[in-house]
Amino acid sequence: MDKPLILVVDDEKDVADDLAETIADTKKxxxxxxxxxxxxxxxxxxxxxxMLKRDKNKVKLVLLDIRMPGMDGIQTLEKIxxxxxxxxxIMVTAYDLEEYWMKSMIGSEAMAFVTKPYxxxxxxxxxxxFFGGKEKEIAQRYLNYFWQQPLIDQLKEVEAKVKSLEQEQKKID
Known part of the structure; x- marks a missing residue:
C-alpha cells in the first residue's frame, strides 16, 4: 500500500528534522x-x-511554518x-495566532494549527x-477553540483586574 506524502516546511532545520522524524517514525x-x-x-x-503527478507521488498534506524569511507561511499557503x-x-507556529489564524483559516482554509513546542x-x-477523512471535524474543532479562547483569556484578565481592585478597595477601607 502506498503511504501518503507529507511535506514539512520550516526554515529552522532542527524543527523540520524533528517534525519529519516524528512523522516518519509512525511508518504510515x-x-x-x-x-x-x-x-x-x-x-x-x-x-x-x-511529470510525477501519479497519485502516490502527490503531496497530500503540508505542515507549514507561518513565520519564515522571504515568502511567509500565509503567502505560501495561498500559492499552494x-x-x-x-x-x-496544518500551520505550525511559535507566535501569537490570532491575526494569522484569521487570515489563513478563513481566507485560505488551513485546517488546523500546531503551536511550537508541539x-x-x-x-x-x-x-x-486528516487521512481518516476527519479534516472537517478538525477544522471545526480548531475554529471553535480559536473563537472561544480569546474570550476566555479576556475573561481571566477581567477577573484578575476585579480581584486587584477589590484588594485596593480593602486597603482604602
Missing part, C-alpha cells in the same frame, strides 16, 4: 522537507502538477491552494485524523 507516511515557501511550492508543483486546493494544510502525539493525531 512518506515525508519530504522544504526550508522555505519557495522550495515548498517547487516540490508541490513538480509532484502535483508535473492555487496549485492544488485539495492539499491539507506535542508529538497531537501532531500525529491531527495527521491521522
Amino acid at each position: 507516511y512518506q515525508v519530504l522537507q522544504a526550508s522555505s515557501g519557495e522550495q515548498a511550492l517547487q516540490i508541490i508543483e513538480e509532484r502535483n502538477k508535473g 491552494n492555487e496549485i492544488d486546493n485539495k492539499i491539507g494544510i 506535542d508529538n502525539n497531537k501532531v500525529i493525531q491531527l495527521i491521522d485524523d
